[in-house]
Amino acid sequence: MRYKSDFRPSLFWVVLRRMAKLLPASKPIHAEPLKGEKEKHNRCRSVNIRVVDCGSSNAAEQEILALFNPVYDAERFGFHLVASPRHADLLLISGPVTRNMYSALLAAFHAMPEPRRVITIGDDMSEGSIFNNSYAVLPLPDEIMAARIAHIPGDPPSPEQILQTLIHFL
Amino acid sequence: MSNPSQSSLEEISSLWAIPIYQPGQTQLHFLIKTPQGLQAFCAKLYEMGYYLVTMVANDERELEDHCFKIYHLFSHPTDNLFVTLEYSIPHGQNIYPSIIDNFPAAQVFQDEIADLFGLFPDKQSNNPGYHSCLHDSYPENFYPLRRDMEDQSLKVKLKDVFPVLSYPAALRMPEILPKEGVFIPVGPIHAGVIEPGNFLFHLGGETIDQLEIWLGYTHRGIERLFQNSCNLLDGWRLAEKVSGDTSFAHSLAYCKAVESLLRVNITDEVNLVRAIFLELERLCNHIGDCSALIHDLALEIVAADISVLREKLLRLNHKLTGSRFLRGVNKPGGISLPEPLKKQELLGPVQCVVETFMNWAHDVLLRTDFRERTVNTGVLSHKAALRLGITGLAARASGVSRDFRLQHSFGPYCEEEIRDMLQNAKQQIALPFIRTHIMSGDIFSRFVQRVIEIDLSRKLIEKFLDWLGESSLAGLCAPINSSASAYEIGLGYVEGWRGDIIYWVMKDKLNGIFRCKVRDPSLINWAGLREAIVSTIETNPSVTETALVDFPLINKSFNLSYSGVDL
Numbered sequence: 001m002r003y004k005s006d007f008r009p010s011l012f013w014v015v016l017r018r019m020a021k022l023l024p025a026s027k028p029i030h031a032e033p034l035k036g037e038k039e040k041h042n043r044c045r046s047v048n049i050r051v052v053d054c055g056s057s058n059a060a061e062q063e064i065l066a067l068f069n070p071v072y073d074a075e076r077f078g079f080h081l082v083a084s085p086r087h088a089d090l091l092l093i094s095g096p097v098t099r100n101m102y103s104a105l106l107a108a109f110h111a112m113p114e115p116r117r118v119i120t121i122g123d124d125m126s127e128g129s130i131f132n133n134s135y136a137v138l139p140l141p142d143e144i145m146a147a148r149i150a151h152i153p154g155d156p157p158s159p160e161q162i163l164q165t166l167i168h169f170l
Numbered sequence: 171m172s173n174p175s176q177s178s179l180e181e182i183s184s185l186w187a188i189p190i191y192q193p194g195q196t197q198l199h200f201l202i203k204t205p206q207g208l209q210a211f212c213a214k215l216y217e218m219g220y221y222l223v224t225m226v227a228n229d230e231r232e233l234e235d236h237c238f239k240i241y242h243l244f245s246h247p248t249d250n251l252f253v254t255l256e257y258s259i260p261h262g263q264n265i266y267p268s269i270i271d272n273f274p275a276a277q278v279f280q281d282e283i284a285d286l287f288g289l290f291p292d293k294q295s296n297n298p299g300y301h302s303c304l305h306d307s308y309p310e311n312f313y314p315l316r317r318d319m320e321d322q323s324l325k326v327k328l329k330d331v332f333p334v335l336s337y338p339a340a341l342r343m344p345e346i347l348p349k350e351g352v353f354i355p356v357g358p359i360h361a362g363v364i365e366p367g368n369f370l371f372h373l374g375g376e377t378i379d380q381l382e383i384w385l386g387y388t389h390r391g392i393e394r395l396f397q398n399s400c401n402l403l404d405g406w407r408l409a410e411k412v413s414g415d416t417s418f419a420h421s422l423a424y425c426k427a428v429e430s431l432l433r434v435n436i437t438d439e440v441n442l443v444r445a446i447f448l449e450l451e452r453l454c455n456h457i458g459d460c461s462a463l464i465h466d467l468a469l470e471i472v473a474a475d476i477s478v479l480r481e482k483l484l485r486l487n488h489k490l491t492g493s494r495f496l497r498g499v500n501k502p503g504g505i506s507l508p509e510p511l512k513k514q515e516l517l518g519p520v521q522c523v524v525e526t527f528m529n530w531a532h533d534v535l536l537r538t539d540f541r542e543r544t545v546n547t548g549v550l551s552h553k554a555a556l557r558l559g560i561t562g563l564a565a566r567a568s569g570v571s572r573d574f575r576l577q578h579s580f581g582p583y584c585e586e587e588i589r590d591m592l593q594n595a596k597q598q599i600a601l602p603f604i605r606t607h608i609m610s611g612d613i614f615s616r617f618v619q620r621v622i623e624i625d626l627s628r629k630l631i632e633k634f635l636d637w638l639g640e641s642s643l644a645g646l647c648a649p650i651n652s653s654a655s656a657y658e659i660g661l662g663y664v665e666g667w668r669g670d671i672i673y674w675v676m677k678d679k680l681n682g683i684f685r686c687k688v689r690d691p692s693l694i695n696w697a698g699l700r701e702a703i704v705s706t707i708e709t710n711p712s713v714t715e716t717a718l719v720d721f722p723l724i725n726k727s728f729n730l731s732y733s734g735v736d737l
Contacts, residue, residue, distance in 0.1 A: 051363045055388040057733045059414025059495055061363050062458070066484070069477040083361035099307040099328070100387045101366055103335035104358045130408060133399050135314055135324040136391035138333065156414065158494060 045170060046078030050088035050112070054105050055137070056095025060122045060156040064092065072159045077167060085111040094121040094156075096131040097138050109144055118148045119169070121162065123155040179253065186211045187255065196578070197661065199254045205267035205292075208257055212242075216272040220244040220253065221559050221572070224689040225279035226674050227287045229317045233657060237261050238289055242269065242276075243661075243674065250578050252661065259289060268293040275559035275694050286393070288313040297706070300383040300696050301735060307333035314394050321398055351379070354718070358387045365732035369721075377715035381703050383696060385735050392737040396686035402428050402675075403502055403650070405683060409673070410497050412688055413734035415458075418451045418496040419666030420673075420688075426580070427673040428502040431660025432650055439638070440504045440646045441581025443511060446634045447496055449627040452667040453520065454483045456620045456627075457527055463617060463726050464534060467543055472530055479523045486519050504647035513635045524628040531621045532601055544613035548716060548724035550698050551611055554707040560698040562669015562691045564728055567619040568611035574665035582634055591633070595626040611702070613727040623667075657684060668692060668731065690734030699728050 051064055067074040068081065082088050085108040097105060109118070120140070124131055131137045140148070152165050179198060186207030187200035202208045226241045235258055242255040259266050268291030270276045280291045281299040288311070304312060309331045314324060335358070352373040358366035366387040372380040392412060400408050409424035410417040422444055429436060458480045465473035484494040491499050492508045499505050534540055550560070555568040565572045575583045576592050583589070591598070597605055599622055609615045654660075654677055662673040669691025678684035701707060702724055703716045716724070 052359055053363075053365050053388070055390055055733070055736075056365075057411050057414030057417075058365060058731065059417070061365065062415055063494075065363050066477075066481060069481055070474050071478055071481045081363060095388070096390060098388055098390055099333040100305045100336075100389055101358060102307065102333040104366070104387070107335070108359055124411070130395060130399055130411075131390055133321060134391035134395050135321065135328060136389050155497065156495075158488075 046080065047090050047166070047170065048080050048082045048088045049090045049092055050082055050085045050108065051092045051094070052105055052108050054093055054095045054101045055098035056122060056124055056156075060094035063156045063159050063162060064094070064121070066159045067162060072163055074163060074166065077163075077170065079166060085109070086113065088112050089116065091116065091118045091144075092121055093118060093125070093140075093144070096124045096129065096134075097140055098136050099138055100136075102138055102141070105144070106141055109141075109147075116147060117169070118144050119150045119152065119165065120148060121152045121154075121157060123153055126151065126153060190256075196250045197252045197254065199256065202255050202257045205257075208242075208255065208267050208269065209271075211255060212269045212272045215244055215253065219247045221247065221561070222269075222273040222275045223252070223670075224672055224674065224687060225276060225283065226685070226687040227283040227289055227315075228676065228685050229287065229315065232317065238264075238287065240266055240283070240289070241659075241674070243672070245578065247572070248577060252578075252663075264289050265292050267291070270295050273559060274557060275697065278693055278697065286313060286315040288316070298382055300385055300700070301693070302384070302386045303389040303736065305386055306336035307331070314391060315397075317397075321394075367732050371718060371721070373718060376717050376719075378703055378718055378721070381700055383700055385696065385732055388733045388736040390733075390737065392688065393686060396683050396688075401680075401682045402432075402677060403681065405675075405686065406500055406502065409688070410495075412737065413690055413692075413731045414495060415455055416451065416666045416668065416671070416690075416731070416734070418447055418499060419664050419671050420690075421497075421500040422448065423662040423664040423666075423671040423673045424675070424686075425500045425502045425662065426664065427660040427662025427675040429660075430662060431654050431658055431675055431677055432502070433654065434503050434648050434650055436504070436581070436648060437646065438581065439643070440648075442634050442638050443505055443507075443646070444500070445582050446511070446516070446631055446638070447491075447499060448664070448666075449630050449634070450483070450487065450516075450520070451496055453524070453624060453627045453631075454480060454487065455667045456624050457483065457523070459726070459729050460527075460531070460617065460620055460624075462729070463613075463723070464540075466723050466726055467540060469534065469537075469540070472534055476527060476530060479527055482519060482523055486516070490516065501647055503650050506647065510643060511638070513638065513640055517632065517635055520628060520631055524624060527624060528600065528621070531624075535601070535603070535618070535621070541614065543720070543723065544617065544727075546610075547613050547720050548702040548727060549610060549612045549705070550702040551705070551707070554701045554705065555611065555698065557707050558697045558701060559694055561694060562665075563619060563623070563667070564611075564616065564669070564695050564698050567609055567616040569609040572670075574663055574670040578663050578670075580664075582637065588630065588633065591626065591629060595622050598629075599625050613723060616727045666691070668729070669695065688734075688737055690731055692730040692732075692734045695728065695730050696735065699725065699730060702728075 053061055091109060091112060123129055149169055150165050152162055154161055187202050190199045190201055223243045223245045228239045230237060230239050238259040240257045244253045266289055268280060277295045277299055278301045281301050283289050285303045312327060354371045356369040358368055368384040370382040371378050395408055396405055406421040406424050409420045412420050457476060461473045461476035461480060487496050488494045550564060550568045552569045555565050555570045561572050573592060576589060604618055607618055656679040658677055660675045664671050672689040674687040676684040
């Protein structure tokens with residue numbers, strides 16, 4: 001590929017390129033976002049997701065599995081479920097964090113290489129849930145809270161809601 | 171009501187127990203006098219074929235008897251009869267007589283009671299258990315369900331203890347490690363999107379010599395939350411969260427427990443609507459299970475198509491009730507729907523989905539590769555299923571006819587027509603090769619049992635919708651006058667899609683819950699899973715050993731709930 005830095009155009013080429021941009025419905029080959037505008041969707045990236053169930057009832061897991069059926073098909077956006085946290089970019093946590101799963105969750109999080117992000121799913125994990133009164137439930141560890149980019153509320157959230165949030169952060 | 175069974179029990183029991191009569195006619199309650207009496211009575215019950223349903227420990231030191239009590243609940247195999255044996259632990263002791271000689275299913279309840287109450291059986295079993303709510307992340311002598319500690323003091327006790335991860339199965343390795351052998355610990359976090367649990371495989375080559383299962387990772391303290399954060403009329407919200415894919419059946423069992431406690435009369439229409447949704451939940455989950463099982467057998471296109479069918483049903487659920495998992499429908503006293511239930515909204519989609527599914531099932535069941543992998547794999551024999559007290563789908567697939575819709579029926583299930591349909595489901599199915607299949611307890615039988623139940627659910631929904639008429643009312647709730655006195659017990663039981671769900675609820679002085687025991691069928695059926703992989707009860711030389719690669723398939727064929735066990 002020829003990069004922009006390799007190419008020192010003469011005036012002829014500069015003028016030609018400027019004119020090409022003015023043509024209707026034509027796009028230059030090396031498309032760049034216009035200055036000052038953030039890229040809305042980075043279509044080249046893919047996200048490897050590791051799902052950790054810290055104590056949810058099975059409903060959130062069923063909805064995440066439903067994301068990969070032919071109806072919602074999250075794989076076409078580049079989302080892949082991976083078996084090992086070492087392959088993962090994103091950790092999806094569902095359910096209130098129980099004392100029995102606390103260390104396992106931390107181990108999975110530490111196994112993930114940087115840059116790593118966390119998205120939490122479900123109403124069970126939010127502040128008003130009934131599980132916060134329980135002796136068996138702990139709040140999220142601080143480092144995971146720091147890496148958290150989103151919380152998807154819902155009891156459980158439908159696959160559409162999960163997909164919307166995931167695409168937004170793609 | 172079954173007079174012969176009741177009267178025979180009353181004759182026999184007079185030696186060992188004092189009968190206390192429950193208001194419901196289907197329940198007998200006996201107070202046991204001595205430990206020997208308990209053992210003798212249980213031996214008699216085992217001879218008569220009763221099943222151990224649950225054991226509930228209760229901290230009644232504040233009440234009139236000033237002791238801990240253990241209620242053993244049994245159900246008759248064919249009649250609608252529950253027997254409760256109440257045993258009081260003498261003051262100051264914490265040992266109670268164990269009934270695992272007669273009922274091996276009691277082991278999991280003993281483990282639970284030891285963890286949560288600190289009451290220990292006088293005899294431990296030789297088998298390793300699989301259920302421990304409190305792992306190493308809790309301190310010693312921490313018994314959360316005793317009533318002398320408040321929530322705040324419990325949390326203070328836990329404050330300085332770091333929640334260490336325990337792999338109990340792996341920690342026990344040094345004692346049982348043979349000289350040669352391969353061990354594979356599959357830790358709490360699994361490769362797929364599934365709930366956490368620990369499995370330790372002892373391998374001899376490719377085949378599994380021994381399997382140890384360790385659950386309890388999703389222990390959220392639900393039984394204590396029932397006591398402290400819910401009252402009687404509110405507890406259905408928590409009941410729905412016990413096991414998310416059987417939300418409706420759990421909340422229905424809870425509501426029935428409260429209704430039997432408060433003696434509320436439920437109208438026929440409410441029972442019909444509840445039965446319709448129960449069957450609908452059964453349909454969704456069986457179809458999802460079949461899709462997952464077929465996916466594991468590498469028939470991806472079929473699995474994808476069947477998962478689309480499940481998605482259609484979930485969307486139908488959302489349209490009818492506002493929730494994909496039928497949440498928020500059951501209330502004590504009745505139901506509440508956002509819109510009236512109309513016949514044509516429900517009937518068409520269900521028939522279409524089931525017909526498509528049956529076409530796929532017909533093709534898949536005849537395939538050689540499907541049969542090669544599933545026939546004679548993961549066999550749970552009839553004898554083992556009876557001995558371990560297995561219930562629900564796994565029992566029916568092993569040839570044990572155990573179905574709470576038949577034996578402990580409610581509402582429309584009491585009608586003769588429906589009972590005939592339930593009993594003859596296998597003979598009336600449209601696929602001829604299923605009619606002649608003998609339920610042997612392998613993966614194939616469990617798949618076939620699901621297919622049979624899907625067809626049966628469709629027929630039941632059609633019949634119930636016929637009886638319902640064009641549409642039902644949206645909110646149907648009977649008025650509740652709490653006419654029960656303090657510390658009364660209510661029992662709610664429902665056949666969910668995995669098996670029978672039991673809620674044992676004791677009311678306190680006001681409208682709160684003194685004790686709520688949740689019993690999901692998975693609590694007992696995990697022993698069946700281990701038995702299917704490593705048979706200890708029946709060593710039949712014609713059954714081959716299980717290869718490690720078949721374990722995910724066997725696990726999916728049972729599809730037991732982890733969070734329903736851990737609570």
